[in-house]
Every structure is written in C-alpha cells, then in structure tokens.
Amino acid sequence: MSAVLCSVGAGVATLTLNRPESRNALNLEMCELLLGFCRDIAAGEDVRLALVRGNGPVFCAGADLKERQGMSAEQVRERRMKAFAAYAALEALPMPAVAVVEGPAVGSGCEIAAACDFIVATPAASFRTPEATRGTVGATQRLPRILGKRLAKDLMLTGRSLSAGEALAAGLVSRLVAEAKLDETLEEIKDGILKAPQQSLRLAKRCIDKGVELDPQGALQAEIAAIDEQLASGQWMGRK
DSSP states (O other), rough: SEEEEEEEEEEEEEEEOOOGGGOOOOOOHHHHHHHHHHHHHOSSSSSOOEEEESSSOOOOOSSSSGGTTOOOOHHHHHHHHHHHHEEEETOOOOOOOEEEEEEEEHHHHHHHHHHHHHHEETOEEEOOTTTTGTTTOOOOOOOHHHHHHHHHHHHHHOOEEHHHHHHHTTOOOOOEEGGGHHHHHHEEEHHHHHHHHHHHHHHHHHHEEEESSSSSHHHHHHHHHHHHHHHHHHHHHTTT
C-alpha cells in the first residue's frame, strides 16, 4: 500500500498518511508522495478543499528515526530538506487545506498539521515537539508564529504534550469536536467551502498568508492587489 493515499471526489481531495503499522511516522516515501500529490492538486481546477488525515489512532508520530540509522550527515540533511519541501507544498496549496487530527501529532505531525490552514481535532488529539529533547532540531518555525514563542519554547524545550483542549485554547486547533460529531462537522465545513466562490476563497487565503508576514501597509496593499485581480476577472460579488 502507498504510504500516502490521495482520493479526489466532489471537489474534495483527501490526503491520508498511511503507515499505521509505524504510527504514520514520516519517511522519505511519504515526503515525496505528499510533495507530488500537493503539486498535482494545486495544478488542477477541480479540487476546492483539501483534507489531511492519518490512518489509525495516531495522526503522525514524527520522523521515522529508524530510517536514519546508517545515514551520513549529508543523507540526513537531504531527507530533512524533503520534509521541508512537503510541508511547504501543503502550506502553498491555493485552496483551503484542513488537518483532521484524531490522535497524537508529534514533531513532523505538528508540522504537517500546522502547514494546513486550520485544524479540526477530536479529544484524542495531542501535539508534541520533542526534537530538542531527542538531540535534533526541527519544528521551530511554524508553531511560534501560531502559539507565540513562549509556549512554543515550553513544548520544544521540555517535550511536554499539548492536549486537544490546550491546543484549542492556544489557537493551534480551530475546532474541537467529539468523535461522534466529527463527520457532521466535516460535512458542514465541506458544504460551506464548496458553496463559496472558489476565486474569493483562494484570494482571501493568499491575502491572509501574505499579510501576516508584512507590516500593516504592506498587508493592505496585498488585499488591494487581490481586489484588483478579482475586479479584472469580472468575478466580483453582485456583478450581473
């Protein structure tokens, strides 16, 4: 079986981390498949929403440390660069991308979830970045921007786990729903996104992603550029 599954239907692409026997630990094959699937999804016009899920009780247990055994420093670095490319491809998807986390997300799992636009979690979800306590470096960039540097440092420097409830309170998780209500919640999300104008959603996502990295004036200019692009396309609200 493929280490990552990709199914597309009715405007929704679902990427499923599919190494349940290894708790979906991220290996080179998964990195390459995530990167390839994201590029395919981004290049098409049919997909309007992407969901990222994990097969089994663990969303992702982090990097596959067994894979690194016997690797040279150069090989380890190359493998790390593949992971960074996969996270970046998820983050760069032009359509909304939602992580559905129903179990532990550790290290690379946090990176994958944080690269999505928002996270829907069940009470079984948890988030942990133990890289530094394991003797490596990683997951130091996205989480501080979401959680703030103090909480991100607490997680990174102590290896402690953030519960689903704590993640909701901290702003990492957008929606915390009971397992029994998860399918209903996802259907509501799909319904809202699929009914909305595709161009508007993509432009709004782009404006937010650009704007948070700019000063207020630069962020405003990014929004004005998006408005101009939409007006030029003739696809603005209220046009007859």
